[in-house]
Amino acid sequence: MKDSRRVAIYEFSAGLRLTHWVRAVAIAVLTLSGFYIAGGFFTPAPNPEPTNYLNAIWRAIHQGVGFVLIGCFIFKCYLFLVDKHSKKELASIPDVFSPKSWIDQIKFYLFIGKHPHLKGVYNPLQFAAYFMFYIVLFVICLTGLILYVHVYHEGLGGLLYEPMRVLEVWFGGLANVRLIHHISMWIILIFVCAHVYMAIFNSVKLKNGCIDAIFSGYKFDTQEHA
Numbered sequence: 001m002k003d004s005r006r007v008a009i010y011e012f013s014a015g016l017r018l019t020h021w022v023r024a025v026a027i028a029v030l031t032l033s034g035f036y037i038a039g040g041f042f043t044p045a046p047n048p049e050p051t052n053y054l055n056a057i058w059r060a061i062h063q064g065v066g067f068v069l070i071g072c073f074i075f076k077c078y079l080f081l082v083d084k085h086s087k088k089e090l091a092s093i094p095d096v097f098s099p100k101s102w103i104d105q106i107k108f109y110l111f112i113g114k115h116p117h118l119k120g121v122y123n124p125l126q127f128a129a130y131f132m133f134y135i136v137l138f139v140i141c142l143t144g145l146i147l148y149v150h151v152y153h154e155g156l157g158g159l160l161y162e163p164m165r166v167l168e169v170w171f172g173g174l175a176n177v178r179l180i181h182h183i184s185m186w187i188i189l190i191f192v193c194a195h196v197y198m199a200i201f202n203s204v205k206l207k208n209g210c211i212d213a214i215f216s217g218y219k220f221d222t223q224e225h226a
Contacts, residue, residue: 006208006220006221007220007221008218008219008220009218009219009220009221010085010217010218011088011121011213011217011218011219012121012213012214012217013079013083013085013086013217014085014217015075015079015083015085015086016076016079016083016085016086016089017214017215017217019072019075019076019079020214021214022068022072023069023072023073023076026065026066026068026069026072027069027188027192029061029062029065030062030065030066030069030185031185031189033058033059033061033062033065034062034182034185036054036055036058037055037058037059037062038182059151063148066141066144066148069137069141070141070144070145073134073137073138073141076134077134088120088121089120089121089122090120091119091120091121092118092119092120092121092122092123092124092126092127093120093127094119094120095118095119095120095122095123095124095127096124096127096128098124100116101116101118101123101124102124102125104116105123105124105125106125109125109201115206126198129191129194129195132191133188133191136184136187136188136191137184137188139180139184140181140184140185140188142167143171143177143178143180143181143184144181145160145164146164146165146167146168146171146174146177147174147177147178147181148160148164149161149164149165150174199211199214206221208220208221
């Protein structure tokens with residue numbers, strides 16, 4: 001676990017890793033099912049029985065996984081604020097307000113400087129990107145609930161109906177809610193592509209196993225940075 005050059009650092013807790021992969025799978029399923037709901041791109045074989053209503057099947061999958069994503073979002077917020085193993089995320093906040101950290105990090109990405117020593121687990125660019133990601137994630141969950149209550153009027157749908165209708169007005173109507181829902185999806189997809197690229201970039205350039213950390217929880221850094 002330790003040598004003269006590298007030290008094993010427990011960076012990501014089990015809860016954080018769990019929410020990461022649940023969120024990743026949920027986003028993939030929601031994107032595929034969302035595309036089908038927006039415009040069905042294949043149809044089932046003809047059947048006289050009302051059992052192949054494919055749009056309803058995809059919609060049910062979309063809504064079920066959507067609630068999984070909402071639960072994952074709430075649990076991740078809890079971990080960020082309360083979990084002692086996630087305190088390294090909170091420790092990243094001071095670097096966000098440090099101009100020097102921003103400059104050093106940008107120089108690193110431009111190959112004209114070394115990676116700065118960080119107080120937390122994220123560099124300022126990462127933290128800002130993740131913060132915006134969670135804002136967009138909140139918006140897509142909220143607009144999804146507004147669309148949900150227009151289909152299901154009992155149970156949870158009935159409970160949320162009135163407050164969601166108020167939010168629908170604030171968003172400018174149901175058509176705008178649907179548009180914002182779709183735009184939020186595209187923002188998330190762009191973020192995912194950038195996130196994967198930057199994870200690979202940092203793993204290759206720093207050689208610290210930062211991609212491995214999201215599986216095992218551990219990365220390997222120099223003793224100076226550790």
